Amino acid sequence: MNVFEWSFLAGVLTATAPVLLAALGGLLCQVAGVFNIALEGQLLWGAFVAVVVSDLTGSAWTGVAGAVAATVLFSALLSGPSVALRADPIVVAVGLNLLALGLTAFLMRQIFGSGGTYSSPDLAGLPDLGELGVDVPVLREQSPLVPVALLLVAVMAFWLTRTRSGLRLRAVGQHLDAAQAVGLRVSGYRHGATLVAGALCGLAGAQLSLGNVTLFGEGMSAGRGWIAVVAVMLSGVRPGRLLLACLLFGVAEAFGFRLQGAGLPQQAADAAPYVITLAALVLAAVWRRKATREHA
Amino acid sequence: MYAAELVGVTKRFGPVLANDGIDLAVARGEVHAVVGENGAGKSTLMSILYGLHRPDAGEVRRDGTRIALRSPADAIRHGLGMVHQRFRLFPGLTVAENIVIGAEPVRRGRLDRAAANEAVAALSERYGLRADPSALVGGLPVGVRQRVEILRALYRHAEVLILDEPTAVLTPGETDRLFEVLRTVAATGVSILLVTHKLAEVLAVGDRVTVLRQGRVTGRFATSETDADELVNAMIGRSLAPSAPRRARPPEGDPLLEVRDLTVRDADGVARLSGVSFAVRPGEIVGLAGVAGSGQRELVDSVTGLRGAVPGVFLAGTPVRAGRDPRVAYVPEDRHGRGTAPDMSVAENVLMGAQRDLASRWSLPRAAVRARARDLVDRFSISAASVDVPIGTLSGGNAQKAVLARELTRPSQVVVAEEPTQGVDVGVRERVHDLLRTARDEGAAILLQSSELTELRDLADRILVLYEGRVVAEFPGDAPETDIGRAMTGATG
Numbered sequence: 001m002n003v004f005e006w007s008f009l010a011g012v013l014t015a016t017a018p019v020l021l022a023a024l025g026g027l028l029c030q031v032a033g034v035f036n037i038a039l040e041g042q043l044l045w046g047a048f049v050a051v052v053v054s055d056l057t058g059s060a061w062t063g064v065a066g067a068v069a070a071t072v073l074f075s076a077l078l079s080g081p082s083v084a085l086r087a088d089p090i091v092v093a094v095g096l097n098l099l100a101l102g103l104t105a106f107l108m109r110q111i112f113g114s115g116g117t118y119s120s121p122d123l124a125g126l127p128d129l130g131e132l133g134v135d136v137p138v139l140r141e142q143s144p145l146v147p148v149a150l151l152l153v154a155v156m157a158f159w160l161t162r163t164r165s166g167l168r169l170r171a172v173g174q175h176l177d178a179a180q181a182v183g184l185r186v187s188g189y190r191h192g193a194t195l196v197a198g199a200l201c202g203l204a205g206a207q208l209s210l211g212n213v214t215l216f217g218e219g220m221s222a223g224r225g226w227i228a229v230v231a232v233m234l235s236g237v238r239p240g241r242l243l244l245a246c247l248l249f250g251v252a253e254a255f256g257f258r259l260q261g262a263g264l265p266q267q268a269a270d271a272a273p274y275v276i277t278l279a280a281l282v283l284a285a286v287w288r289r290k291a292t293r294e295h296a
Numbered sequence: 297m298y299a300a301e302l303v304g305v306t307k308r309f310g311p312v313l314a315n316d317g318i319d320l321a322v323a324r325g326e327v328h329a330v331v332g333e334n335g336a337g338k339s340t341l342m343s344i345l346y347g348l349h350r351p352d353a354g355e356v357r358r359d360g361t362r363i364a365l366r367s368p369a370d371a372i373r374h375g376l377g378m379v380h381q382r383f384r385l386f387p388g389l390t391v392a393e394n395i396v397i398g399a400e401p402v403r404r405g406r407l408d409r410a411a412a413n414e415a416v417a418a419l420s421e422r423y424g425l426r427a428d429p430s431a432l433v434g435g436l437p438v439g440v441r442q443r444v445e446i447l448r449a450l451y452r453h454a455e456v457l458i459l460d461e462p463t464a465v466l467t468p469g470e471t472d473r474l475f476e477v478l479r480t481v482a483a484t485g486v487s488i489l490l491v492t493h494k495l496a497e498v499l500a501v502g503d504r505v506t507v508l509r510q511g512r513v514t515g516r517f518a519t520s521e522t523d524a525d526e527l528v529n530a531m532i533g534r535s536l537a538p539s540a541p542r543r544a545r546p547p548e549g550d551p552l553l554e555v556r557d558l559t560v561r562d563a564d565g566v567a568r569l570s571g572v573s574f575a576v577r578p579g580e581i582v583g584l585a586g587v588a589g590s591g592q593r594e595l596v597d598s599v600t601g602l603r604g605a606v607p608g609v610f611l612a613g614t615p616v617r618a619g620r621d622p623r624v625a626y627v628p629e630d631r632h633g634r635g636t637a638p639d640m641s642v643a644e645n646v647l648m649g650a651q652r653d654l655a656s657r658w659s660l661p662r663a664a665v666r667a668r669a670r671d672l673v674d675r676f677s678i679s680a681a682s683v684d685v686p687i688g689t690l691s692g693g694n695a696q697k698a699v700l701a702r703e704l705t706r707p708s709q710v711v712v713a714e715e716p717t718q719g720v721d722v723g724v725r726e727r728v729h730d731l732l733r734t735a736r737d738e739g740a741a742i743l744l745q746s747s748e749l750t751e752l753r754d755l756a757d758r759i760l761v762l763y764e765g766r767v768v769a770e771f772p773g774d775a776p777e778t779d780i781g782r783a784m785t786g787a788t789g
Contacts, residue, residue, distance in 0.1 A: 161407075162406050162407055163405070163406060163407055164400045164402050164407055166407075167389070167393060167397060167400060167407055168397065168398075170386070170388065170389065171386045171389060171393075171397050174386040174387060174388050174389065175384065175385065175386050175387070177384055178383075178384030178385060178386060179386075180367075180368065181368050181378070181380065181384040182368070182372070182384070182397050182398040182448070182452075183367070183368055183369030183372050183373075183398045184397075184398060
C-alpha cells in the first residue's frame, strides 16, 4: 500500500474539506467569544438542505446556495438566544444538535417518503474540478469547494490579523466589557460571527452530501462537526494550525479507508479517525502545558 | 466655562438614591479629585459622565453645552476618556492595537500597523508614558497596563480624563510616576477627574476636591486651602479618632507562628522564597512589605497551609497542616475569589468553617445559621439589606467586614491578613484596623501583608521586607517610609 500516491492525498483533501469548512466557522465564533458546539448539527442540516434543494431543482449550485441560506437561518437559533438573550451557548447548541438530528430524519420521511439513505439520479452532485478543466492530479476529482476551503484558511488568517474588523472581532472575544468601553458594537460582531459560521457550516454540509458523495443519509455528519470543535480547540484560534488539525483528521480518515481495503474490519476503520484525533488532542494538551511552563 | 459639568445629577437604583442632585464642575487643565466613602456615589457619577448610566434627572455639559450620552461611544466622541479600576484591556492584543482600537488607522482597506505604532510612540514620548507598542498586553505589569489605558484615552483625544481609583494597584514608586504623568497631561490642557479614597493622594496631586457622602456633595475645597482632617470630616461626617496607642501590652511568650528557613519553588523549580525565617509572638503584628510578586503570595499560602504541609512552617510549635490549617484565620486579598463565594448569601458566607458548630446530626438548622449571621452583622456593623442577600451584592467594604467577622471569630490564635483594606474607604479602614488591633491585644499573632506602607506603619510592631523571595530587611514599625521603600526595591544599605 503506497501512502504517497496522488489518490491518497486526494482522499485526504476530500475527507478534510467538510471538517475544515465547519471548523473555520467554529474558529470565527471562538474568536468572537461564542463557544459554538452546534457545528455538528449545522453540518448535518446543511447536508440535508443541499440534497433537498439539489433534488428539487436539479442544480447542485442551487443546492449549495440553499444549504448556506438555510444553515444561516439555523445558526440564528444559536446567535439569537445566546448573543441577544445571553443564554448559555452550550445549552442552546446541545438543543440545536438534537434538533438537527431529529428534524432531518423527520423531514426526510416527509419529503422523500423513507428514512435511512436517499439517493437518486435526479440528485445533482457538485462537478469535479477535472470536468471544469483543472488538470492538477490531486484536485482533479475534488469539488470546487475543496480549494475554496483551503483558500478560506488564508483569507481568515489575513482578515483576523490585518483588517480593522478582524482586530475588532478579536477584541470582542477577548474582553466584552472592554470592547463596549472603547465604543464597539459588540452584539453586532457576535451575531455576525455566528451567522457567518452558519454559512460556512452550510458549505461544509453541501460539500459532504454533494461533493464527497451524492446522497443524504440520516446522521451522515457522523461526528465531523465534533471533530471540527476539537480542531478549533487545538488550533489556539490560529487558522494555520486549524488547517493542520483538520488535515490530521483527513489523513486518519483516508488511512482508515485504506486499512479497510486491506482487510481491517470496517468498525475499526471507521473508529480510526476519531481515535487518532482524540490522541492528538491529548498530546497537544500535554505539549501546550509544557510550553506554557517553559514560558512562565 | 468648564470643560465638563454635571448639573443636578440624580440617579436612583431601585430604592437606593445613588446620586442626589450632584453638581460637579471641572476646569480645563485641572486635576480634580472626587472623594467619598464606598457607596457615596462616586462610581455612579463617573459612569454617568462616561455614558454607562443615564441620569434620572440633571444633565452633562461639555464646554458649556448640554450633551446626550447614551453609551461610552458617545462619551468618547465628546472627548471624554475613562481609565477603569478594572482595566478594560485585551490581553491577546498588542499595546498599539489596544490603544488604537475603535479608531484604527487604515490604509487601502488594511490595518496600518506602522501608523498605529508610530502614533503610539509619539504619544508615549509626549506624555512620558513609556510602553512598547508591539508588546502583548497580557504579559505586562500592572503599572504599564495602566499607562496603556491612559494612552488609549489620549489617543482618542480625551479632553476630560476620568481615573477610577488608579493607585489601588500601584506600588508607591509607580504611584509617584503616575502623578507626574497626570501633571504633564493636565499641563497640556486636559482636565483630570481623579476618583480616590486616599486623601494623601488628593492633597499631593489635586487642584480641587469635591467630597461626596451618601449621594450628595458635602464639600468643595481647593487642596491648597484644606487638609486631611477637613476632608475626612466631609467624607464621613465626623473626625477620625486619633490612632490607637501602639499596644496594650508587649508581645510575650513562645511564638504562635514560626517560619524556619522556608524555601518554596514553583512548578518550574524556580525559587519563589529562599531561606525565609521569622516568628510572630502572641500580641504581635508583623508586617510584610515588598513590591508585588516578591513572594508574598507564596509565603501566605505556605503559612495558611494552602500550599500543603510545607516543611519549615510551625503553628504553636507543630507543623502546619495541609489545606487551610484550621488554626489560622485568613483574610485573603481576593475578596470575591478566596474571601467569599459571591453568589451565596451573607449568612452562608459567614458560616463557612463554623458549620460543624451549628449542625445537628443530619441538617444545618437555618434559623440558627441566620441568627448567628445576624449577630455577626450587628457586631461588625456590616450593612446588608438582610443576611439572605448574596454577599456579592455588598459593597467592597461591607464584604470585607463580613470576611473579618468570619475569620476573627474563629478559635484561631494566628491571623494572616492580606491587603485587608484594599479598595475600602477610610471609615471601614479605621474599623478594620481596630479589629486587627483588638485581636492583637487579645493575644493573637498577626501576619499583615500590605502594599500600603502607611498601613504597615500604623499597625505593625515590626516590618519585614521581601525582595525576590528573601527577607532583605527588617524594620521597627515606626521606621521612615523612605527607608522601607528603598529596601522594597532591593537596594541594600
